[in-house]
Amino acid sequence: MKNICVIGTGYVGLVTGVCFADLGNRVVCVDIDPNKLELLRSGKSPIYEPGLEELMERSQRAGRLIFTDSYAQGLDNADFVFITVGTPMDDDGSANLDAVKAAAQSIGASLTGPVIIIDKSTVPVGTGDVVSKIVASQAGPGALFSVVSNPEFLREGSAMTDFFNPDRIVLGSTDREAAHRVAELHAPLHAPVIITDLRTAEMIKYASNAFLATRISFINEIAQICEKLGADVKEVARGMGADKRIGPHFLDAGIGYGGSCFPKDVMALYHMAATAGCHPQLLQAVMDINIDARRRFVEKVHTVLGTLDGKQVGILGLSFKPNTDDIREAPAIDIIQALQSAGAHVKAYDPAAMERAADILPTVTFCATAYDAAKDADVLLLITEWNEFKQLDWAKIQQFMRQPIVLDGRNLYPPEEMQSRGFIYWGVGRGVAPLLTEQHRLPIDLTPQMTTH
Secondary structure: OOEEEEEOOOHHHHHHHHHHHHOOOEEEEEOOOHHHHHHHHOOOOOOOOOOHHHHHHHHHHOOOEEEEOOHHHHHOOOOEEEEOOOOOEOOOOOEOOHHHHHHHHHHHHHOOOOEEEEEOOOOOOOHHHHHHHHHHHHHOOOOOEEEEEOOOOOOOOOHHHHHHOOOOEEEEOOOHHHHHHHHHHOHHHOOOEEEEOHHHHHHHHHHHHHHHHHHHHHHHHHHHHHHHHOOEHHHHHHHHHOOOOOOOOOOOOOOOOOOOOHHHHHHHHHHHHHHOOOOOHHHHHHHHHHHHHHHHHHHHHHHHHOOOOOOEEEEEOOOOOOOOOOOOOOHHHHHHHHHHHOOOEEEEEOOOOHHHHHHHOOOOEEOOOHHHHHOOOOEEEEOOOOHHHOOOOHHHHHHHOOOOEEEEOOOOOOHHHHHHOOOEEEOOOEOOOOOOOOOOOOOOOOOHHHOOO
16 A cells, blocks of 8 residues: 555546545545535535545545645645646646646645656656656755656546556656656556656647647638548548548547547647647647537538527537546537627537536536427537437437537437438538528637637
């Protein structure tokens, strides 16, 4: 058993702390938000993640998992300290390191014995050196600590599986012994370990996320071409993915990526490259295509309706992906705001994200079921591919709607089946627009912060 301190109980921190506690370690999670601490101490998770709350309650009952606002308590006898605080996007696109620096200062001021400090937050290249300097300045001469970069690769909605079954563990440090000790901490996971220097480990995280975002933007550009030429992008992706050099993952055309990682990390890497005098034109294109995917989807709504003014639009799904309540940079937010700006009335349903969305979308009518969202709708938009949307009663939905029009932003439904049920159906990159002869175009403005690079 090791003594572990986790600084920050956001998505990464809470999952990390709970999972290490489940492995039999003693974990103290430190957070400065009193409301969140009260919730956590009561055994409730502030985030929606399948399986997380059950593991959290089990470790709390066993006395292996403690939540506190005290750095002194967290660092008392700690072998490892994980920094898992947020690094949100600044106005210029760079990663904001205020929380990381504050955590480093508090760690240094509370340091009482030798410890390994692990950067798990997604941080710009060179941050490990910054953390080391801050901790040293606060702890004073003779302080014994090492800094290791250990970027996380958790997918929201499947974070528990990802933690316990990682593809690889990436560790970077100038202290090889410290890196090996962190590798031993992860030994129960039986995963390949890559040990490198600090800056390379930090870059691996950004390069990985940027590459996955690039695949998504690439298939969305192919989808646009397929739609103009009458090809089916799902079959194109299937044919591409069968090539072992390419593989099938992240080739699902749709309305673009969102969430807390891809938008922020691609922009941060772009900013790092530009600041270093590079010309990151591919990253620029990836971001542009992602925004265009949302814009084109709104234009499709205008195309099928002729006008958006006064129209009733039903929305299925608000979170940026299924099995999470996270709406950060979610395509649904930009799409709904654009629809409302053009005069549409919007009703929406999501299994988990409506409470979070209500603060951002105060004029949206939130519904108890998918069927309520379809009532009196002129068009129904599938935004997030939750499992419960896969087998809806379409005969019931057709009776509820003013017009049987479905726009599928995730290609969840077979076009032929939907059309045989009497719907005007339009997916993404699945041939020309069905049953439409006139194209109505409307200039669409998406959220300003999403279009500034």
